[in-house]
Every structure is written in structure tokens, then in C-alpha cells.
Amino acid sequence: MRILVCVKRVPAVGSRINVTADGQQVDTAHLGFTTSPHEECAVEEAAQITERLDGDGHAVVVLTLGPEESTEQLRYAASVGGTELALVVAEGGLDWDPQRTATAITAAVRELESSGGKFDLILFGNESADGGNFQVGIRVAYALGRPIVNGIKGIDVTEGGIVARRETDAGYEVYELETPCALGVKEGINLPRYPTMKGRLASRKAQIAALDCAPDAVSGGQARQRLHRPPERASTTVVLGDSAAAAPAVVDLLDELGVL
Amino acid sequence: MSSVAVLIDHDRGIPSGGALEALTAARTLAAGLGAAVDAVVLGDSELFDTHGASLVAACASHGAAVVHRGRHALLADYGPDAWGAALASFVAGAQPAAVVAAGTDRGAEAMAQLAARTDLPLVANCVSVSPANDPWEITRIQWGGSLLEDVTLSSSLPLLTIAQHSVEAEPCEGGPIETVVADFAPDLGPEVERTLVRDRVTLTEGVTLSTSPVVVSGGRGVGSAEGFATLEELAELLGGRVGCSRAVTNNGWRSHADQVGQTGTRIAPEIYIACGISGAIQHWVGAMGSKNILAINIDPEANMVAKAGYAVIADLHEVVPAISDEIRRRRDRPSS
Ligand SMILES: Cc1cc2nc3c(=O)[nH]c(=O)nc-3n(C[C@H](O)[C@H](O)[C@H](O)COP(=O)(O)OP(=O)(O)OC[C@H]3O[C@@H](n4cnc5c(N)ncnc54)[C@H](O)[C@@H]3O)c2cc1C
Numbered sequence: 001m002r003i004l005v006c007v008k009r010v011p012a013v014g015s016r017i018n019v020t021a022d023g024q025q026v027d028t029a030h031l032g033f034t035t036s037p038h039e040e041c042a043v044e045e046a047a048q049i050t051e052r053l054d055g056d057g058h059a060v061v062v063l064t065l066g067p068e069e070s071t072e073q074l075r076y077a078a079s080v081g082g083t084e085l086a087l088v089v090a091e092g093g094l095d096w097d098p099q100r101t102a103t104a105i106t107a108a109v110r111e112l113e114s115s116g117g118k119f120d121l122i123l124f125g126n127e128s129a130d131g132g133n134f135q136v137g138i139r140v141a142y143a144l145g146r147p148i149v150n151g152i153k154g155i156d157v158t159e160g161g162i163v164a165r166r167e168t169d170a171g172y173e174v175y176e177l178e179t180p181c182a183l184g185v186k187e188g189i190n191l192p193r194y195p196t197m198k199g200r201l202a203s204r205k206a207q208i209a210a211l212d213c214a215p216d217a218v219s220g221g222q223a224r225q226r227l228h229r230p231p232e233r234a235s236t237t238v239v240l241g242d243s244a245a246a247a248p249a250v251v252d253l254l255d256e257l258g259v260l
Numbered sequence: 261m262s263s264v265a266v267l268i269d270h271d272r273g274i275p276s277g278g279a280l281e282a283l284t285a286a287r288t289l290a291a292g293l294g295a296a297v298d299a300v301v302l303g304d305s306e307l308f309d310t311h312g313a314s315l316v317a318a319c320a321s322h323g324a325a326v327v328h329r330g331r332h333a334l335l336a337d338y339g340p341d342a343w344g345a346a347l348a349s350f351v352a353g354a355q356p357a358a359v360v361a362a363g364t365d366r367g368a369e370a371m372a373q374l375a376a377r378t379d380l381p382l383v384a385n386c387v388s389v390s391p392a393n394d395p396w397e398i399t400r401i402q403w404g405g406s407l408l409e410d411v412t413l414s415s416s417l418p419l420l421t422i423a424q425h426s427v428e429a430e431p432c433e434g435g436p437i438e439t440v441v442a443d444f445a446p447d448l449g450p451e452v453e454r455t456l457v458r459d460r461v462t463l464t465e466g467v468t469l470s471t472s473p474v475v476v477s478g479g480r481g482v483g484s485a486e487g488f489a490t491l492e493e494l495a496e497l498l499g500g501r502v503g504c505s506r507a508v509t510n511n512g513w514r515s516h517a518d519q520v521g522q523t524g525t526r527i528a529p530e531i532y533i534a535c536g537i538s539g540a541i542q543h544w545v546g547a548m549g550s551k552n553i554l555a556i557n558i559d560p561e562a563n564m565v566a567k568a569g570y571a572v573i574a575d576l577h578e579v580v581p582a583i584s585d586e587i588r589r590r591r592d593r594p595s596s
């Protein structure tokens with residue numbers, strides 16, 4: 001089985017997000033970078049699916065569109081199950097327009113398929129951690145003529161198809177798709193593994209295919225003006241105590257709030 | 261008169277809370293455009309026989325001048341292709357001025373399907389939309405609500421989703437408006453069958469994490485899966501649910517279904533008791549809808565303590581059992 005996973009490099013933000021003075025980007029001066037959590041789980045899921053299958057010739061191709069430094073996230077993916085890596089270099093302004101991102105990813109998928117064969121399954125995250133546009137995967141799948149369901153928290157490979165489960169408030173919904181198809185997965189579908197020392201070493205040597213399909217400069221209809229932080233709720237904290245002796249004060253509070 | 265069309269996302273005839281919020285937000289947008297608000301509801305004949313009247317009533321009380329009912333046998337249950345294709349079919353016929361839906365799982369997915377089919381931009385999770393100028397000026401959320409982005413949108417047909425809980429669903433002043441029901445037959449090909457819901461499984465009945473009035477959550481400070489026993493006990497005494505942080509799910513101490521935050525569940529309890537949780541921004545966006553927050557943490561500088569209304573600065577392993585003991589003690593004592 002050939003599986004493609006699309007991942008995005010995002011800053012690992014802490015207790016608050018700072019924005020650069022020009023309001024155009026998250027200030028990453030003191031931040032590391034990571035992969036969106038949903039997509040990390042997508043890589044793990046692809047690895048688990050291929051490990052469960054008999055025979056060889058299975059592949060987990062990991063693709064990202066981003067700055068040159070995104071090789072860091074690709075190599076990490078290779079250390080936890082990715083078998084082939086591909087990068088579309090697209091500097092600044094990339095995450096501003098999901099339509100443009102989708103066009104470039106579609107072109108990249110076509111290029112990867114023309115050289116390596118069709119992907120049976122393409123995995124996306126349910127939404128990117130930063131942009132949260134909830135659409136790139138759906139646009140790509142539609143352009144490729146493949147069915148896609150978002151929000152997936154369970155995948156079983158069956159004869160000729162996929163059974164996918166989507167979480168609802170009360171339980172889950174079941175979808176049955178024929179391959180080739182695409183899915184948007186959510187964190188919680190699995191618990192991603194940590195890289196082994198051996199995996200880490202191998203990933204340093206992994207080849208990264210550079211694809212030449214950066215999005216053209218023509219912008220779609222959505223254009224960023226400015227990023228800013230939402231107003232913070234001013235709060236003064238009432239400290240009820242500094243030991244277990246605070247319990248009666250806590251229970252008084254619960255009583256006052258009517259939850260006792 | 262042109263109209264702002266609102267997709268009413270529903271589950272087998274029951275509209276989502278987000279759908280009524282989207283109708284409320286669309287009223288403001290429509291006023292800015294001098295347009296009416298219309299609703300679009302998708303289903304099959306059986307669904308409309310059973311739920312048609314209540315769906316129309318909900319739309320009317322929230323300001324829909326026309327309720328467009330897209331009827332088709334393939335719309336008996338939800339499917340992203342079916343809903344996307346039905347919306348595309350509606351748009352081609354009715355030519356609305358804009359299409360809006362809630363940023364719920366279904367609303368967001370159906371709108372992305374519509375955007376893909378029409379190759380138009382889609383601005384997701386808007387919190388305010390100003391159509392006064394061309395291009396439109398919109399503020400949307402990023403990072404699950406930790407950050408806002410101002411964008412402009414130039415499009416022949418603006419497509420938007422409304423961030424959940426960014427407006428409160430409000431019926432129109434002066435009661436339901438006079439609403440016309442108009443049926444249309446969406447043009448659906450057999451390919452939409454490929455993504456229909458085939459089956460569903462119910463796991464929980466009653467209060468869920470997102471609806472529970474009390475949530476007792478634990479973070480890395482709890483230290484182990486076993487450490488959650490005292491939190492379970494307190495939650496049970498209060499008729500609440502146990503939540504957790506991503507550090508906890510990453511350690512395998514609890515299932516992801518319990519995770520509160522950007523990539524977990526958004527909660528809105530009367531009180532959130534956060535034990536041993538530092539309050540990272542991605543956790544906070546899931547908890548900030550709580551009416552009251554009590555942080556229990558050994559670190560007085562923790563972000564969760566700074567943001568909470570109430571705090572106990574002590575070891576959760578001592579404080580949590582003491583709270584449960586105190587509750588039991590008061591309950592055992594006959595009230596005077
Ligand atoms: C894109 C993205 C999405 C994310 N989504 C989520 C999400 O949905 N939900 C989420 O929770 N996180 C999310 N995270 C992770 C988040 O950034 C934090 O890493 C995580 O919330 C930290 O969990 P924690 O507070 O339990 O652990 P820590 O940050 O390690 O905090 C532990 C706290 O426990 C206190 N403590 C320790 N011992 C005790 C004791 N005995 N008694 C009392 N207090 C004690 C410490 O003082 C500290 O404040 C996300 C991260 C990213 C990058």
C-alpha cells in the first residue's frame with residue numbers, strides 16, 4: 001500500500017503567542033518548531049497501517065510545503081515511520097491562503113504519483129494547528145477526484161477499501177470508502193511513537209525529494225492584513241489557601257456556585 | 261432581494277447549536293448588505309415529514325425569510341460529498357450573495373466541499389465580518405482561538421464559516437418572522453454515495469465532557485494513571501466528568517476523549533477544577549469557556565493560576581482528597 005501524509009511545520013508556542021511588530025507573523029525568535037498534532041498522528045497511523053500489512057513494497061511518503069527548514073519535520077517523520085520524504089519549498093506568505101496551498105499540494109501529489117505510482121490513501125490533518133482553515137485536504141482530494149472524509153479517529157483497511165470512524169458527541173459514525181481515497185485525521189486516533197536512536201540516525205541520511213511546484217505568486221481571494229492577540233480577560237485570582245486546609249473554603253465556593 | 265444563505269447543519273433533523281449561531285451572525289451580515297437571510301436545509305422526504313416543521317420553526321425564529329429545503333433520497337443521512345454537491349446545486353440555482361455555515365464538523369466540511377466544487381475562497385471560523393467595502397474585511401480565529409487574523413476577502417460569492425460560540429444564538433426580536441418554504445431538487449450524481457454515513461455507534465448517553473456542569477481535570481502534575489483515582493472520586497461526588505491535558509494523553513494515562521484544548525474538547529462548565537495543569541495556550545482555549553476556574557497547583561506563577569478566578573497553591577494529591585472528604589462530611593451532617 002502506498003500512503004501519502006501531508007504535514008505542516010508550525011511554531012511550538014507556549015503560554016502566549018507573540019506577533020511580530022509588522023503583524024504579519026507569529027514571532028518565532030524564541031520558539032522551536034513542530035508538526036501539527038493531528039498530522040503527527042496521521043504519520044503514526046500510516047506507519048501502523050503499513051506495518052500490519054503482509055509483504056513489502058509498502059510506502060509512507062511524507063510531503064510538506066513550507067520553508068527550507070521544514071526538512072526538520074520531514075526528518076522527524078522519517079524517524080517515526082516515514083519511508084520517503086518530499087518538500088515543496090515555499091517561503092513567506094504560504095499560510096496566508098489555503099486555496100493557493102491546496103493548488104500547490106495537488107500539483108505535488110500529481111508529480112509524486114507520476115514517478116512513484118498512485119497513492120492508495122492520502123492522509124491530512126483535520127485542520128492545521130496554526131491556520132486552522134479546515135479545507136486544504138478537502139480541496140486537494142476534490143481536485144484529484146478522490147473521496148475524503150474529515151475528522152477521522154479510527155481507520156481499518158479492508159479488502160479494496162477503508163472503514164473510517166468519525167467521533168461524534170455520543171459515539172462515532174462509520175464511513176466506508178473505496179481506495180484510492182483521502183482522510184483527514186484527528187489527534188487521539190493513536191498515540192504517536194517516540195523516535196528510536198536507530199530511527200533518528202537513519203532519518204539523518206534519508207533523501208528528501210525537492211519538488212518544483214511552489215504556489216504561484218497570484219493570490220487567491222483571501223489575503224492577510226494583520227495578526228493580533230484577542231483581548232485577555234483581566235482576572236484577579238482569589239487564593240483560597242496553600243494547603244489541604246483550604247478544603248472547606250473550596251467546598252463553600254462549590255456550594256455558592258450551586259454545584260454541590 | 262438578494263440573500264445571505266445559511267446552511268443549517270443538523271444530525272438527522274436536529275440542528276446543531278452552531279447552526280442557530282450562524283443564523284444569528286448572518287442577520288448582522290445581511291443587514292450590512294441590505295439583504296435577507298435564507299436558510300438551506302438538506303434531507304430526504306422522510307426526514308422532512310418528521311422534522312420539517314421543527315426545522316422551519318427554528319429557522320423562522322432566528323430570522324430566515326425563506327427556508328430552502330433540498331430534498332433527495334441521497335440526503336437521508338449526512339455525507340460530505342452529498343452535502344457539498346447539494347450546496348453547489350443550490351448556489352447555481354438561487355445565486356445568493358454569500359453562503360454561511362457554522363464552524364462545526366459538518367458545517368466546516370460541507371463548506372470546504374462547496375469551496376472545492378466552485379473553486380472559490382472559503383474563510384473559516386470568522387468572528388466578525390464587515391461587508392461595507394470591497395474587499396470585505398473579516399476577522400477570523402487561528403490556533404483554535406489563541407490568535408486573531410484580519411483578512412480581506414474578494415470573491416464573486418463569499419463563503420464563510422462562523423467560529424463556534426463567537427456569537428450567542430438569539431431569536432429575532434419581535435418573534436418569528438413570516439417564512440416561506442421553498443423546495444428544491446439538488447442535482448446529485450451517484451458518486452456522492454461514496455462518503456455517506458453507513459452506520460453509527462453510541463458510546464455515551466447523558467452528560468458528556470462538553471456539556472458537564474463540573475469538570476475536574478488533571479495534568480502532568482497528577483503523575484500517573486493511578487493518580488487520577490482521587491480526581492474521579494471528586495468528579496463523581498459533584499456529578500461531573502474528568503478531563504485532562506495533552507501531557508496526560510501523550511503519557512497514555514487517559515484516553516484522548518478526555519483531553520481539553522485546541523486539539524481536544526471545548527468545555528463550558530459552571531466550574532473547571534484544573535489540577536496540576538500549567539495552562540498552556542492550547543489547553544486554555546479549550547477551558548476558557550468555563551464560567552469559573554479553580555486552579556490547584558504547587559506553582560503560584562503557573563499560567564493557569566494567573567488566569568483562574570480561584571486557586572489553591574498546594575500539592576493536588578493532598579488537596580483533592582481533602583475536598584472530597586469535606587463534601588462527604590457536610591453531606592453526612594444533617595442540615596440545620
Ligand atoms: C498545536 C498544539 C496543540 C495542542 N493542543 C493541546 C490540547 O488540546 N490540550 C492540551 O492540554 N495541550 C495541548 N497542547 C500541549 C500544550 O502546549 C502543553 O504542552 C500541555 O497542555 C501541558 O500539559 P500540562 O499542563 O499537564 O503539563 P505541564 O506544562 O508540565 O504542567 C504541569 C503543571 O503541574 C504542576 N504540578 C506538578 N506537580 C504538582 C502537584 N503535585 N500538585 C499540583 N500541581 C503540580 C506544575 O507546577 C505545572 O504547572 C498542544 C500543543 C500544540 C503545539
Ligand SMILES: Nc1ncnc2c1ncn2[C@@H]1O[C@H](COP(=O)(O)O)[C@@H](O)[C@H]1O
Nearest residue numbers: 006007065124125127128133134135136
Ligand atoms: N503547508 C502545508 N504542507 C503540507 N500539508 C499541509 C499544508 N497546509 C495544510 N496542509 C494539510 O492540510 C490539512 C488541513 O489544513 P488547513 O486547511 O490549513 O486547516 C493539514 O492538517 C495538513 O495535513
